Amino acid sequence: MTLVWGNPLHPPGTGPRTHVFIIGVGRYRHLFGGAAPTQGIPALGQLTSPPISARKLAEWLIKGQLAGAPAPLGSVELLLSDSTDQNFSGTQVADATRQSINAAFAQWKSRCDADQGNVAFFYFCGHGLQKHVMSLLPEDFAESKDNLWKDTIDFSTTYNGMARCKAGTQLFVIDACRELSQAAIMDQDFGGTALITPRLGEHNLRTAPMLFGTKVGLQAFGDRNGVSRLTEALIECLDDLGAAEAGANWVIDTQHLGTNVQKLVKHRNVDQKIPEQHRQVVVPDGESANGPQNLRVFPVGSLPNVIVKLGCIPNSIEQEVTFFADPEQGPRRAAPGKGSWITKLPAGRYVFGCSFDLPGGDKAVRPAPRTYVIPPVYDTPIEVLPPHPVITVLPQPPSQV
Secondary structure: OOEEEEOOOOOOOOOOOEEEEEEEEOOOOOOOOOOOOOOOOOOOOOOOHHHHHHHHHHHHHHHHOOOOOOOOEEEEEEEEEOOOOOEEOOEEOOOOOHHHHHHHHHHHHHHHOOOOOOEEEEEEEOOEEEOOOEEEOOOOOOOOOOOOOOOOEEHHHHHHHHHHOOOOEEEEEEEOOOEOOHHHHHOOOOOOEOOOOOOOOOOOOOEEEEEEOOOOOOOOOEOOOOOEHHHHHHHHHHHHHOOEEEOOEEEEEOOOHHHHHHHHHHHHHHHOOOOHHHOOOOEEEEEEOOOOOEEEEOOOOOOOEEEEEEOEEOHHHHHHOEEEEEEOOOOOEEOOOOOOEEEEEEOEEEEEEEEEEOOOOOEEEEEOOOEEEOOOEEEOOEEOOOOOOOOOOOOOOOOOO
């Protein structure tokens, strides 16, 4: 186990804190490409994105320390299995084996138990499989060909067992595939063991959202040697793109975080023209017995950003128009050039529109009705009525005979 930030114990009298447990598994000893592959294993190999994604999340949390949150950052526990190195900010991090995960989980859960106002934040990025339960695969998965699942983590039971934890707010992010392998289909003992099991009479009320990187039966995606799509969107939404209004303040809360991550990933699927079969499908889930809980609170007067994408109908004229945004207060913001415009703007009321040259040489301005934009994304094309600009047709090179 490796505590990369904070105290090994929750300091008495310090009030609620957010205690984070991050696991990123890319190096698998007994899968294809590993140091000692096991016969009869599921068709899974080595990964590059999970350790990168885990480091990125840890870096973001430590940098801002959830300042201004009802439960500021208290600790960050990090385990990595990386084929390149085990370093994090000068610290050698322990491997994400089942034994290390067990030990780190016990320490993390103990810190979370120290105050009912604590936030317990569990994050896993690596291989996952799902049958009747969701199973997470540590580095030493499939060490025994006679019992492939003995070291796997039964996340479904672990989630239910975490109701024994006194932390009233719990957040679980599972950035892993949820496919069903042939080995899982054939093996009656699929699933592994839980990190904590439910117990009668030890069920505390909790708000405990889950955020899965995909739906049951599908893959989750991470670009090779890059941060995974879910983790990238999660960090952006924890930063400000997941914000929702709460009276005079903007907050990141348990009610809107998952759905805003889902909206942001869906927007990126379309904007980046990702093929249908490779599109990420983020799934929020979980229970909310304590109602919505604030994870971050913005200072009064501080506004979150919104990704604004402006296009027009008909889209055939987009290449000839220049888009603009007129805020309720302040100067106009204009696109740097002609064509569709993607930018970030503070949440609020705007008049969006576009301008263009008419065939006779006059300038036309087409504003849309005033609208109120909130995170994470505003993507509504502007309807432009005739007369339209003249479409510039670039000359085609002569054909070669």
